[in-house]
Amino acid sequence: MAPPDISVEDLTYTFPDYSTGVKNISLNVPPRSRTLLIGANGAGKTTLLRLLAGKRLAPSGSIKVSGVDPFKDSLEGVTYLGLEWVLNPIVRNDIGVNELLRSVGGDAYPDRRDELINVLDIDVEWRMHAVSDGERRRVQLAMGLIRPWTVLLLDEITVDLDVLSRSEFLGWLAHETEIRECTIVYATHILDNLAGWPTHLVHMHLGTIKEWGPAEKFLGENKGTSTGNSQLGELVLGWLKADLKQRGPRNHSKLGTEGMSYLVGGFGGYGDESSEKK
Ligand SMILES: Nc1ncnc2c1ncn2[C@@H]1O[C@H](COP(=O)(O)OP(=O)(O)OP(=O)(O)O)[C@@H](O)[C@H]1O
Numbered sequence: 001m002a003p004p005d006i007s008v009e010d011l012t013y014t015f016p017d018y019s020t021g022v023k024n025i026s027l028n029v030p031p032r033s034r035t036l037l038i039g040a041n042g043a044g045k046t047t048l049l050r051l052l053a054g055k056r057l058a059p060s061g062s063i064k065v066s067g068v069d070p071f072k073d074s075l076e077g078v079t080y081l082g083l084e085w086v087l088n089p090i091v092r093n094d095i096g097v098n099e100l101l102r103s104v105g106g107d108a109y110p111d112r113r114d115e116l117i118n119v120l121d122i123d124v125e126w127r128m129h130a131v132s133d134g135e136r137r138r139v140q141l142a143m144g145l146i147r148p149w150t151v152l153l154l155d156e157i158t159v160d161l162d163v164l165s166r167s168e169f170l171g172w173l174a175h176e177t178e179i180r181e182c183t184i185v186y187a188t189h190i191l192d193n194l195a196g197w198p199t200h201l202v203h204m205h206l207g208t209i210k211e212w213g214p215a216e217k218f219l220g221e222n223k224g225t226s227t228g229n230s231q232l233g234e235l236v237l238g239w240l241k242a243d244l245k246q247r248g249p250r251n252h253s254k255l256g257t258e259g260m261s262y263l264v265g266g267f268g269g270y271g272d273e274s275s276e277k278k
Contacts (some may be wrong), residue, residue: 002066002067002068002078002152003031003066003097003182003183004031004032004065004150004151004182004187005028005029005030005031005066005183005199006021006027006028006052006063006064006065006066006075006151006183007027007028007029007063007064008025008026008027008028008048008052008063009026009061009117010024010025010026010062011025011048011059011062011063012022012025012059012062013025013047013056013058014025019207021044021045021047021051021154021188021207021210022044022048022051022207022208023173023206023207023210024047024278025027025207025208025209027202027209027212027250028129029183029185029200030176030183030200031180031181031182032137032178032181032183032185032198033177033183033184033200034173034174034177034183034186034198034199035181035183035184035185035186035198035200035201035202036186036187036188036194036198036201036204037049037185037186037187037188037195038078038201038202038203038204038236038245039187039203039204039205039240039243040205040240040243042206043205043206043207043243044204044206044207044208045155045187045204045206046082046083046155047078047207048135048185048204049082049153049154049155049185049187050080050082051070052065052067052070052080052153052185053072053074053075053078053080053082053153054069054071055068055080056071056229057071057170060072060249065078066078066150066151068120070086073083074153076080077148077149077150078149078150078151078152078153079144079145079147079149079153080155081141081144081145081151081152081153081154081155081157082155082157083155085144086140086142086157086171088275091120091128091136091143092129092136092230093128093129094127094128094130095127095128095129095249095268096124096125096128097122097123097124097125097126097128098124098125098137100128100139100143101117101139101142101143101146104143104147104247105147105257106146106212108146108148108257109130109148111146112145112146113146115172116141116142116145116146116172117142119169119183120138120141120142120165120168120169121168121174121205122135122138122139122142122166123135123154124230126139127219130204131271133160133175134160134161134162136160137158137159137160137161137200138161138165138187140147141157141158141169145246146172148155148180148182149182150180150181150182150183151182151183151184151185152173152183152184152185152186153184153185154184154187154188155187156188156189156190157191158170158188160189163192163193166190166192167193170193170194170197171187174197182249186198186274189197191236193234194232195231195232198213198215198216198232199215200212200214201214201215201218202208203239205239205243205246206243206247207249208247210239210243218235219232219235224248232241239242
């Protein structure tokens with residue numbers, strides 16, 4: 001089987017209403033890497049992930065996932081978990097966890113099923129109409145990940161998880177790339193507990209890739225006294241501030257520009273000493 005890499009060559013995608021989704025994107029995601037897609041709202045992360053998943057038609061030859069065109073050829077081993085998957089109404093029915101996991105092939109992969117139940121701290125006695133949002137999300141994650149994917153495309157799907165569950169889950173994903181030939185691309189705004197997780201970073205802005213490469217290229221080995229977590233947060237906050245400045249204010253004719261200064265100036269946040277993990 002071809003190694004689970006992704007190559008994108010001068011990819012441009014325009015929506016049917018002629019607005020630009022992504023523009024002149026080139027990118028190589030190596031096998032066994034864990035790539036974070038970083039960018040402000042509207043930067044093009046979901047559009048790129050959907051193109052990689054073959055859910056939108058990219059110009060012929062511009063994308064290869066494990067050596068094949070994701071739209072034309074069947075994508076064996078590629079799992080895409082995004083909003084439409086999250087909104088699937090079946091997980092709100094009066095149905096049990098075991099039935100749900102069985103419906104997605106859980107019995108064919110009993111070891112992975114049990115591992116995911118354990119990592120995601122799922123109670124198999126739950127009825128899905130009577131669980132919390134985060135509990136429901138954990139079951140959904142188990143459902144989506146039971147089949148052993150080789151390329152996993154994640155569009156922020158951990159928002160409802162509590163800090164510990166998310167940390168355990170991210171650890172499990174990293175472990176997967178260490179023990180078998182698989183690759184992960186993850187678009188997220190939540191940078192907590194991600195120190196050391198990404199092997200590669202991709203910075204998107206207005207449908208383009210501004211920069212990408214191995215995480216250490218951006219984070220350095222040991223910068224000042226920052227912990228890994230705040231280092232990633234500071235880096236991303238810096239990127240997004242610069243992007244906003246470059247883009248300029250919206251609707252300036254209606255609002256004036258003075259109201260934007262607090263946005264590019266910032267409140268401190270990740271850059272603030274006090275926000276660092278001690
Ligand atoms: N169906 C669509 N038709 C037209 N334009 C769209 C469509 N979907 C997205 N866009 C536009 O494409 C751009 C990129 O959107 P996309 O959803 O990829 O951003 P994103 O980086 O995933 O943002 P977020 O962080 O908010 O999820 C946005 O400007 C958006 O308005």
